[in-house]
Amino acid sequence: MQQIETAAGHLRAGKLVAFPTETVYGLGADATNDAAVAAIYAAKGRPDFNPLIVHVASSDDAKKYVEWNDTAALLAEKFWPGPLTLVLPRKKDCAISLLASAGLDTVAIRVPAHALAQELLVKTGLPLAAPSANRSGKISPTLAAHVQEELGDKVAMVLDGGACAVGIESTIVDLTGSPRILRHGKITREELEKFIPLAEQRADGKILAPGMLDSHYAPNAKVRLNAQEAGEGETLLAFGAAENATLNLSESGNLEEAAANLFRMLRALDAQNPAAIAVMPIPMQGLGVAINDRLARAAAL
Numbered sequence: 001m002q003q004i005e006t007a008a009g010h011l012r013a014g015k016l017v018a019f020p021t022e023t024v025y026g027l028g029a030d031a032t033n034d035a036a037v038a039a040i041y042a043a044k045g046r047p048d049f050n051p052l053i054v055h056v057a058s059s060d061d062a063k064k065y066v067e068w069n070d071t072a073a074l075l076a077e078k079f080w081p082g083p084l085t086l087v088l089p090r091k092k093d094c095a096i097s098l099l100a101s102a103g104l105d106t107v108a109i110r111v112p113a114h115a116l117a118q119e120l121l122v123k124t125g126l127p128l129a130a131p132s133a134n135r136s137g138k139i140s141p142t143l144a145a146h147v148q149e150e151l152g153d154k155v156a157m158v159l160d161g162g163a164c165a166v167g168i169e170s171t172i173v174d175l176t177g178s179p180r181i182l183r184h185g186k187i188t189r190e191e192l193e194k195f196i197p198l199a200e201q202r203a204d205g206k207i208l209a210p211g212m213l214d215s216h217y218a219p220n221a222k223v224r225l226n227a228q229e230a231g232e233g234e235t236l237l238a239f240g241a242a243e244n245a246t247l248n249l250s251e252s253g254n255l256e257e258a259a260a261n262l263f264r265m266l267r268a269l270d271a272q273n274p275a276a277i278a279v280m281p282i283p284m285q286g287l288g289v290a291i292n293d294r295l296a297r298a299a300a301l
């Protein structure tokens with residue numbers, strides 16, 4: 001289908017393509033491309049870097065990126081392709097952008113059931129990061145027209161697959177420890193419990209808000225914010241014009257570029273065991289709000 005060819009071309013070129021899944025429309029980008037993933041956050045206007053769900057064509061593809069285990073194999077066999085997302089540890093040398101993981105050591109991954117999503121994944125051969133294709137705080141889109149309305153000017157293309165059959169998002173299950181539900185969705189607790197035991201729900205019925213695991217963002221090194229230069233033993237993470245920068249988030253002061261580089265550069269500097277990572281000020285506007293949020297978490301002891 002010509003539309004799929006065109007969409008695949010855009011994705012390979014690092015552009016955004018909205019595509020249908022059986023749950024809701026996703027705002028898709030090449031999950032291995034930092035800049036493309038940063039463009040998702042920018043388009044959604046997300047106040048923080050909530051990690052993104054990565055879509056792949058099959059369990060075999062998932063195994064390329066995450067540490068597989070027996071529970072994952074069982075759930076994948078029963079529910080994939082379908083509306084179940086599994087959170088699993090990133091493999092060593094995982095090709096997926098750290099920005100898609102929002103700096104966590106895990107990836108939320110699923111195999112969607114929608115025929116167009118499947119075709120697109122097979123055609124590109126890429127893992128596709130795709131949050132729901134709505135602006136932050138708005139309702140998830142279940143029609144191509146919703147996406148066109150809200151994000152039409154931000155995407156290279158909206159692939160129209162009609163109305164989404166499910167209409168609510170996938171269930172997210174964390175398999176990094178005792179299995180537990182992070183987000184309720186199409187697949188119910190009862191359906192899951194036919195196959196695996198799940199950690200007890202909290203007495204108040206609340207579930208852990210995913211993406212809010214502060215400590216995971218912290219490097220080993222101290223992080224000093226709003227630095228103008230590196231002090232003794234420190235290493236400088238610059239933004240904009242700078243002398244003696246070890247790494248620069250964006251020499252031209254571009255916030256999207258800085259977002260794309262953030263988690264990767266923090267890790268690289270941390271690996272040098274500096275006395276501290278000194279980070280130059282980032283303006284509090286646009287994606288700068290999210291970048292500062294993550295930097296503040298990284299700096300908190």
Ligand code: TXA
Nearest residue numbers: 023025026051052053106107108131132169170210211
């Ligand atoms: O049905 C769906 O899941 C849709 C379609 C497009 O696949 N996608 C979707 O994505 O709902 P989004 O970005 O709107 O929601 C992703 C959720 C967020 O709550 C995020 O915190 C959580 O997944 N998440 C992503 N990666 C995670 C990770 N590594 N650990 C814990 N939670 C994660």
Ligand code: MG
Nearest residue numbers: 131132140169
């Ligand atoms: Mg959403």
